[in-house]
Amino acid sequence: MKLFVQVPCLNEEETLPSVLETIPREIPGIDAVEILIIDDGSTDRTVEVARAHGVTHFVQHARNMGLARSFRDGVDYALAHGADIVVNTDGDNQYPQARITDLVQPIVRGEADIVIADRQTAKITHFSPFKKAMQKIGSEVVNVAAGTDLPDAASGFRAYSKASLIRLNVVTQFSYCMETIIQAGNKRLRIASVPVTTNAKTRESRLFKNIWQHMFKSGTAISRSYLMFKPHIVLGGLGTIMLVAALVPFVRFLILLLMGDAGGHVQSLIFGTAMLVGALLSYALLVIADLQRTNRVLLEESLERLKEMQYRPPAEVLLTTDVRPGAGFRDGTTALAAPADAAPGARPATAATAETVGSGGTAVPRR
Numbered sequence: 001m002k003l004f005v006q007v008p009c010l011n012e013e014e015t016l017p018s019v020l021e022t023i024p025r026e027i028p029g030i031d032a033v034e035i036l037i038i039d040d041g042s043t044d045r046t047v048e049v050a051r052a053h054g055v056t057h058f059v060q061h062a063r064n065m066g067l068a069r070s071f072r073d074g075v076d077y078a079l080a081h082g083a084d085i086v087v088n089t090d091g092d093n094q095y096p097q098a099r100i101t102d103l104v105q106p107i108v109r110g111e112a113d114i115v116i117a118d119r120q121t122a123k124i125t126h127f128s129p130f131k132k133a134m135q136k137i138g139s140e141v142v143n144v145a146a147g148t149d150l151p152d153a154a155s156g157f158r159a160y161s162k163a164s165l166i167r168l169n170v171v172t173q174f175s176y177c178m179e180t181i182i183q184a185g186n187k188r189l190r191i192a193s194v195p196v197t198t199n200a201k202t203r204e205s206r207l208f209k210n211i212w213q214h215m216f217k218s219g220t221a222i223s224r225s226y227l228m229f230k231p232h233i234v235l236g237g238l239g240t241i242m243l244v245a246a247l248v249p250f251v252r253f254l255i256l257l258l259m260g261d262a263g264g265h266v267q268s269l270i271f272g273t274a275m276l277v278g279a280l281l282s283y284a285l286l287v288i289a290d291l292q293r294t295n296r297v298l299l300e301e302s303l304e305r306l307k308e309m310q311y312r313p314p315a316e317v318l319l320t321t322d323v324r325p326g327a328g329f330r331d332g333t334t335a336l337a338a339p340a341d342a343a344p345g346a347r348p349a350t351a352a353t354a355e356t357v358g359s360g361g362t363a364v365p366r367r
Contacts, residue, residue: 001029003104004057004078005087005097006036008070012091013045015202019089020053022097029108034081038074040064046091057081067156071176075165079311087159092202095157099196103159112192113164114184116150117157119198126201131211138218142178145226146185150193153181154218157196164189166307169300172224174217182225228296231289239282246275 005023009016025033036057037050041064050058059073071088078086085104089095095117106112121127121135135154142153154177160168168183170176184191227234249268256265 001084001108002032002034002082003027003030003085003087004034004036004081004083005089005100006038006071006074006078007089007091008038008040008067008074009042009046009050009091010040010064011042011044011046013042013049015093016046016049016091017053018093019091019097020050020055023089024098024101027101027104030085030104034078034083036074036078038070040066040070066173068170068172068174068176068179072170075160079162079165079307082313084162085159086162086165089157094198094202096196096199099157099194100159102194102196103157106192106194107159107161111190113161113189114180114191115159116152116181116191116193117155118150118152118193118195119155119157120195121152124198134211134215138178138215141222142181145222145230146182148181148185148191150181150191151195152193153178162311166304166311167300169303172221174221178218178221179225182222182229186229227289228293231286231293235282235286235289239279239286242275242279242282246272246279248272249275 007016007019012019020035023033023035027033034057035050035055036059037047037055039047039058039060041061047058047060057077059070059077061070061073065073074088075086085107087100087103089097089100099117103115103117106115121132124132127135135152139150139153143149156175156177164184167187167189168180170179172179181191249272253265253268253272256268
């Protein structure tokens with residue numbers, strides 16, 4: 001079993017050595033530990049420092065692309081290089097890297113698909129009382145949206161199994177933390193939590209300018225994800241409220257009409273009509289959202305199958321001039337056909353190898 005520890009970095013040359021030196025190289029149940037540096041547009045010596053500490057895996061962005069894109073690109077690289085588990089930490093050394101061993105054990109034992117470190121935010125000394133309260137409220141909101149019970153939903157110190165990463169799709173541009181939890185909860189993935197104690201603060205966050213910006217962007221990401229998975233609750237609830245608000249003035253006007261005192265109360269009809277139109281629009285949007293949700297589920301199932309083929313272990317990927325089952329290589333090995341569940345005419349995946357198949361069927365080096 002191979003573990004990739006990915007470290008997103010933006011000008012972390014000062015703190016990166018502490019991170020790399022404390023990452024465990026031997027973990028029970030893990031055969032190999034690889035370190036991946038995701039350089040998100042650094043202008044200092046981050047990459048040089050990483051190379052000096054023996055790191056050989058890099059994903060580099062020409063400019064700053066953000067945490068969500070860095071996470072997505074890192075996962076793609078790790079899975080393409082045979083990762084069975086991916087741990088995401090941070091280059092500012094806020095997380096205790098030695099706890100990676102504990103973080104991956106529930107996945108190794110087959111007890112969880114995702115493990116999230118609980119920073120125990122109430123005990124973090126450099127967090128203000130307001131920030132501690134917002135962390136708690138934010139986690140509760142995410143738990144309601146995801147159907148989970150996590151004490152620290154905003155923690156970026158996490159471990160993912162390969163199977164979970166194939167099922168998750170990050171679409172936000174801000175942070176993957178909230179979105180992946182909501183997706184995982186609604187896709188019935190098993191999520192566990194491990195309490196950790198964070199290291200001392202080394203710098204201010206570069207993900208957001210202030211806590212208000214963080215709250216706004218996190219709230220937007222949560223709302224979008226929640227609407228994606230449970231449109232009936234949002235739009236159905238809104239439509240029902242408007243429908244009730246429309247019935248009240250209509251009933252009032254009807255009673256006044258029967259009493260012969262309806263004159264001068266036309267505003268009740270206007271308000272009721274406006275609410276009724278709003279209710280009908282909400283229900284119409286609900287129908288459209290539900291159809292889109294069905295379409296999204298079908299597309300995600302297709303995407304999962306494509307990912308499984310793309311990230312197939314190299315041992316299962318063989319290239320040959322003859323793709324018939326049992327056809328042999330010149331060296332005596334045997335060719336594999338496309339999997340039985342593949343589409344008619346499908347060929348064995350080749351993304352995980354250093355070669356591609358030329359138009360004539362012969363293997364050519366990837367350029």
